[in-house]
Amino acid sequence: MHRTILSAAALACSAVLAGAAPAFADDPTAVPSAPPTASTPGPGTEPSQAPTPSVSSPAPAPSVSSPAPAPSVSSPAPTAVPSPVAGQVSAVPKGAPDTGAAGPRSSGGGAGLVGAGAGAVLLAGGAGVFVVRRRRAATGA
Amino acid sequence: MTPLSRRAFAAALPAVLLAGCGGGGDAPVRPGTTASSAHVPAEPVRPLERSVPIGLRIPAIGVDTPVIRLGLAADGTVEVPPVTDDDRAGWYRHSPTPGQVGPSVVLGHVTVGAHGDGVFRHLARLHRGDRIEARLENGTTARFTVTAVRTVAKADFPTDDVYGDVDRPELRLITCGGPRVGEEYRDNVIAFAALSATGPATS
Numbered sequence: 001m002h003r004t005i006l007s008a009a010a011l012a013c014s015a016v017l018a019g020a021a022p023a024f025a026d027d028p029t030a031v032p033s034a035p036p037t038a039s040t041p042g043p044g045t046e047p048s049q050a051p052t053p054s055v056s057s058p059a060p061a062p063s064v065s066s067p068a069p070a071p072s073v074s075s076p077a078p079t080a081v082p083s084p085v086a087g088q089v090s091a092v093p094k095g096a097p098d099t100g101a102a103g104p105r106s107s108g109g110g111a112g113l114v115g116a117g118a119g120a121v122l123l124a125g126g127a128g129v130f131v132v133r134r135r136r137a138a139t140g141a
Numbered sequence: 142m143t144p145l146s147r148r149a150f151a152a153a154l155p156a157v158l159l160a161g162c163g164g165g166g167d168a169p170v171r172p173g174t175t176a177s178s179a180h181v182p183a184e185p186v187r188p189l190e191r192s193v194p195i196g197l198r199i200p201a202i203g204v205d206t207p208v209i210r211l212g213l214a215a216d217g218t219v220e221v222p223p224v225t226d227d228d229r230a231g232w233y234r235h236s237p238t239p240g241q242v243g244p245s246v247v248l249g250h251v252t253v254g255a256h257g258d259g260v261f262r263h264l265a266r267l268h269r270g271d272r273i274e275a276r277l278e279n280g281t282t283a284r285f286t287v288t289a290v291r292t293v294a295k296a297d298f299p300t301d302d303v304y305g306d307v308d309r310p311e312l313r314l315i316t317c318g319g320p321r322v323g324e325e326y327r328d329n330v331i332a333f334a335a336l337s338a339t340g341p342a343t344s
Contacts, residue, residue: 088236088237088242088243088244088306088307089233089235089236089237089243089244089246089304089305089306090235091213091235092300092304093213093217093218093219093233093304094216094217094218095217095218095295095298096295096296096298096329097218097219097221097248097315097316097317097329098218098221098317098325099221099222099248099249099250099251099259099261099315099316099317099329100250100251100252100259100316100317100318100325100326101224101250101252101253101254101259101324102252102254102321102323102324102325102326
C-alpha cells in the first residue's frame with residue numbers, strides 16, 4: 001500500500017517538474033510589448049520629427065546629397081517638406097541602420113538548463129527520502 | 142537500491158530529460174548572401190506621382206506588411222521601426238515615395254529581440270527577378286523587380302549606393318544580417334529593386 005502511494009507521489013512530482021521546466025525556458029510573455037503605432041519609432045530611437053532647419057546651426061546632422069541649392073553644409077537638416085523629386089533623398093542618414101534587435105538566444109538555453117537542473121536536484125532529493133523511509137519501515141526503526 | 146526505487150527512478154528519468162529539452166529552440170539566423178549583378182528592367186516604366194506607401198508585399202519571402210513612416214534620429218542615423226511582437230516595415234520619409242524617380246528606402250527588422258523574427262527576416266533569400274509591391278496611399282501599386290541583393294558590413298555601409306541619386310524609380314529594402322556581434326548584427330542586407338510596372342491596388 002505504501003509502495004503504491006509513494007510510487008504515485010514520485011510519478012506526480014516528475015510530471016510536475018517535466019511541465020515546469022519548459023515554461024522556464026520559453027516564456028513568450030517575459031517581455032511586454034508596446035502596441036505599435038502608425039508613426040512611433042521603437043525604443044531606443046528618437047521621435048521621428050526631423051531636426052529643425054537652421055541656417056547657423058552646425059549640428060552634426062547628415063550631409064545632404066541634394067543638388068538643389070536650398071540645403072547646404074551649414075544647414076544640413078532636412079526641410080520641413082522634403083521634395084524628393086528635385087533632390088531625391090533630401091537628408092542622407094549617417095551610418096548603417098540598426099535593424100536587428102538580437103533575440104535572447106543564449107538566455108533561453110540557459111533557462112532550460114536551469115530548469116532541468118533544478119528538476120533533477122528535487123527529484124534526487126525526493127528519491128533519497130523515499131528510500132530512507134522505506135528502509136526504516138522495513139527494519140521497523 | 143530496492144526494485145521499487147529503481148522503478149521510481151526509471152519513471153522519473155525520462156521526465157527530467159524531457160524537461161531539459163524544452164529550451165533553446167530558436168534556430169540561428171542564417172541570412173546568407175546572394176549578391177548579384179544589377180539587372181535593368183526591359184522597358185522603362187513611367188514614374189508615379191508622390192504618394193506615401195502604406196503597405197508592402199513580397200510574395201517570394203511571405204511578406205505582407207503595413208508601412209509606417211520613419212525619419213532621422215537625433216544622432217543623424219535613420220530611425221528604425223519599433224521593436225514589437227508584430228513589427229512592420231518603415232519608409233524613410235526623406236527618400237522618394239515608391240514609384241518616384243530616386244531611391245525609395247524601406248527598412249525592417251530581421252529580428253525583434255525577445256519577440257523573435259522580424260518582418261524582413263528572410264530578406265537575404267530574395268533573388269534577382271523577385272517581385273515587390275508597394276501599395277500607395279492614393280490607391281495605386283508600384284511593382285518592383287529585384288535587381289540585386291547585397292550583404293555588406295555595417296562598417297562599410299554603401300551610403301552612395303543606397304541613398305545616392307538615380308535616374309529611375311528604384312527601391313531599397315534594408316535589414317540586418319550576418320553573424321551577431323554582441324547584441325548587434327555585423328552586416329546589413331540590402332535588396333535593390335527597380336520599378337517594373339504600376340497599376341491599381343490588388344487585394
